[in-house]
Amino acid sequence: MFAATAGLLANPTGGGLDSTRALTFLFVTITFLVYLYIGWRSRVRETGEFYVAGRGVPAIANGAATAADWMSAASFISMAGLISFMGYDGSIYLMGWTGGYVLLALLLAPYLRKFGKYTVPDFVGERFDSETARVVAAVCAIFVSLTYVAGQMRGVGIVFSRFLEVPIWQGVVIGMVIVAFFAVLGGMKGITWTQVVQYVVLVVAFWIPAVAIAKLLTGNPVPQAALTFSDITEKLSALQVDLGFAEYTQPFANKSKLDVLCITLALMVGTAGLPHVIVRFYTTSSVRAARWSAGWALLFIAALYTAAPAVAVFARYNLLRALDGARIVGTESLRTDDETSREILHLVAAESAANSAASEPITWATSWQKTGLITLHDANANGVIELDNAHGKFAEASIDPDIIVLATPEVAGLAPWVIALVATGGLAAALSTAAGLLLVISSSIAHDLYIHFVDPHAPESRRVAVGRAMIVVAIVAAGYFGIHPPGFVAQVVAFAFGLAAASFFPIILLGVFDKRTNRAGAIAGMIVGLLFTTAYIVGNRSDKILGTEEPLMGPWCFGISAEGIGVVGCMLNFAVTLVVSRLTAPPPAHVQMLVESVRVPKGSHAPEAHFDESDADADNP
Amino acid sequence: MGKNLADDHQQVSSGAQETQRADRLRSYWRANLRLIACLLAVWAMVSLGCGVLLVEQLNAISIGNVPLGFWFAQQGSIYIFVVLIFVYAWRMDVLDRRFEVGE
Numbered sequence: 142m143f144a145a146t147a148g149l150l151a152n153p154t155g156g157g158l159d160s161t162r163a164l165t166f167l168f169v170t171i172t173f174l175v176y177l178y179i180g181w182r183s184r185v186r187e188t189g190e191f192y193v194a195g196r197g198v199p200a201i202a203n204g205a206a207t208a209a210d211w212m213s214a215a216s217f218i219s220m221a222g223l224i225s226f227m228g229y230d231g232s233i234y235l236m237g238w239t240g241g242y243v244l245l246a247l248l249l250a251p252y253l254r255k256f257g258k259y260t261v262p263d264f265v266g267e268r269f270d271s272e273t274a275r276v277v278a279a280v281c282a283i284f285v286s287l288t289y290v291a292g293q294m295r296g297v298g299i300v301f302s303r304f305l306e307v308p309i310w311q312g313v314v315i316g317m318v319i320v321a322f323f324a325v326l327g328g329m330k331g332i333t334w335t336q337v338v339q340y341v342v343l344v345v346a347f348w349i350p351a352v353a354i355a356k357l358l359t360g361n362p363v364p365q366a367a368l369t370f371s372d373i374t375e376k377l378s379a380l381q382v383d384l385g386f387a388e389y390t391q392p393f394a395n396k397s398k399l400d401v402l403c404i405t406l407a408l409m410v411g412t413a414g415l416p417h418v419i420v421r422f423y424t425t426s427s428v429r430a431a432r433w434s435a436g437w438a439l440l441f442i443a444a445l446y447t448a449a450p451a452v453a454v455f456a457r458y459n460l461l462r463a464l465d466g467a468r469i470v471g472t473e474s475l476r477t478d479d480e481t482s483r484e485i486l487h488l489v490a491a492e493s494a495a496n497s498a499a500s501e502p503i504t505w506a507t508s509w510q511k512t513g514l515i516t517l518h519d520a521n522a523n524g525v526i527e528l529d530n531a532h533g534k535f536a537e538a539s540i541d542p543d544i545i546v547l548a549t550p551e552v553a554g555l556a557p558w559v560i561a562l563v564a565t566g567g568l569a570a571a572l573s574t575a576a577g578l579l580l581v582i583s584s585s586i587a588h589d590l591y592i593h594f595v596d597p598h599a600p601e602s603r604r605v606a607v608g609r610a611m612i613v614v615a616i617v618a619a620g621y622f623g624i625h626p627p628g629f630v631a632q633v634v635a636f637a638f639g640l641a642a643a644s645f646f647p648i649i650l651l652g653v654f655d656k657r658t659n660r661a662g663a664i665a666g667m668i669v670g671l672l673f674t675t676a677y678i679v680g681n682r683s684d685k686i687l688g689t690e691e692p693l694m695g696p697w698c699f700g701i702s703a704e705g706i707g708v709v710g711c712m713l714n715f716a717v718t719l720v721v722s723r724l725t726a727p728p729p730a731h732v733q734m735l736v737e738s739v740r741v742p743k744g745s746h747a748p749e750a751h752f753d754e755s756d757a758d759a760d761n762p
Numbered sequence: 763m764g765k766n767l768a769d770d771h772q773q774v775s776s777g778a779q780e781t782q783r784a785d786r787l788r789s790y791w792r793a794n795l796r797l798i799a800c801l802l803a804v805w806a807m808v809s810l811g812c813g814v815l816l817v818e819q820l821n822a823i824s825i826g827n828v829p830l831g832f833w834f835a836q837q838g839s840i841y842i843f844v845v846l847i848f849v850y851a852w853r854m855d856v857l858d859r860r861f862e863v864g865e
Contacts, residue, residue: 224836229817229832229835229836231836232813232814232832232835232836235835235836235839235840236809236813236835236839236840239839239840239843240805240809240839240843242843242847243801243802243805243843243846243847244802244805246847246850246851247798247801247802247846247847247850248798251854365837368828368836368837369825369826369827369828369833369837370826370827371827372827373827374827374828375827390821390828390829390832392817392818392821392831392832392835398814398815401814402810402814402815405809405810405813405814406810409809427865428865429851429854429855429858429864429865432847432850432851432854433848433851435847435851436844436847436848436850436851439843439844439847440844440848443840443841443843443844446840447836447837447840447841450836450837737787740787740791740794741787741790741863742858742863742864742865743863743864743865744865745865
């Protein structure tokens, strides 16, 4: 397919921008048709299929689906850009968002798979023999997933608006319709198989430009090897020192060592506690498959996460070299939506012996200025863009980290079909994560709250119908937040990880590993962890979240920032749960037997038996 | 699988075998905990240790053309995470067989 389109491109009809748009349209249409086809093929009728894909997903397929579920628009579009801007300090995302899978694989996934059922609140409610705990868990799951999904829908809208030049709201609506189709028809089964395809699309879309740029800049086509064994990092560090900045690899440039440690750990623990990731391990065919599929999942994630820091270095080097010293040859005024006008600078590349592209116009700078994601300003009016530190950090250019991945193929002058592929990959990443999150929201409302409390005797057909209806409700809510993003969305991501770290992770862990943990301990621990973490994040970010003039409190807890405070909340939860559990009566015999049973893989081959209480007991040792 | 179920029913019928089975499950769980502790020690050492706490000292050394501490934080720790999970899955398969608790 690629050879054919490349041939098509050689045919010089139409301008470069038009062919990029046509190709993007073509790629997006093809992938969307594939998603729709899979959704149609995977339509389901039963609750087990709807929520956990009938527990028939092979380990490798579940690994790929988990990877697509996990890697969102943020991983695909924003992460390499963030690392590019943060240098060493960007490692918090790389280690934090992968290290969590070790915790998940060793401490949670196999036991939750053995437990069976459909959701995380199912486990919490049953293990602690408490409806309150179930409701708290369900509400947390809904909140965490809803904040997350709004960002995905926004990502869909941005990709559509930049590459197909339709308004953001139309892009969001198209994305909503596609997700609705395969999620409503196929539930977890449709979502799983679509995610497997989406993983392939997104990893190919990330790797092709990464390989092309690695080859171009270093001669080595493997991005990871190019990062480690070529001199590109040294060259970037030297360039930064020339411009008056610290070396790229310098640690703790903007964050203290303790803060880096806490944020990394909070992201790890939060990752392991995120309900849409955990629930993927309910779909495997056995406990053994759950363990192996966690390994496949991280391998598939690592394929992107170890390439991202290489792309970060290449992109930063390219951007600095392309923009620094570029001459301004013209300006135009662009009227924006809100009736203000913005000045767009036309640039040509700097003239130097080493620069083969000298004096050629830099067209990507013009098109990205139009989106407002790059702003250039000739502060000292000398007709040249200067990035050195003399007038403050990047005084003459401001670049949104989000465009690093999207713009790098253009900056490096790669073919239009590569640019189109990147747009398609961004959409795959956003849609796959959105679908997984929507299922968690739907199952929390439909299964954990409605069926459990309001309509416990509902027949199979009504259970699936309620699940479907709730997915539609969740999609509409997510779409609304995607079109009208609340100003605090970026802040709320810290919230999602902090809450997952301070609530789910300690409770599930102790639920499996400490038989003595009881209802009173778990509820007290969750409340203390949640209250502390919420208060600290809201207090430190109240200027963004509540709209106060100044944050209500500073980072009083050893200077730990809002992103890292989940670790402290998590430790408080552990401490309170352990102490309160030991001061109150031990959990009842049937709960202790449940704990014994989840620790042993034997018996999980008949998961449906768990729905019948008497059978579940017979399985216990 | 059907054979396992039949085995279970025979064991339940005998008290002595039942105690033996409880002992076996306890040993299985202890072996699991030991394995988890070892792997998590490596997990913490490469990421929080080499990637954060000791990064300045390790940066004095280079791997290829990048400082070693930086490499651990952005490359090495991720590779080791993947290996850790596969080692756990493999060792647990062995334990499941040895203690006859597999599915």
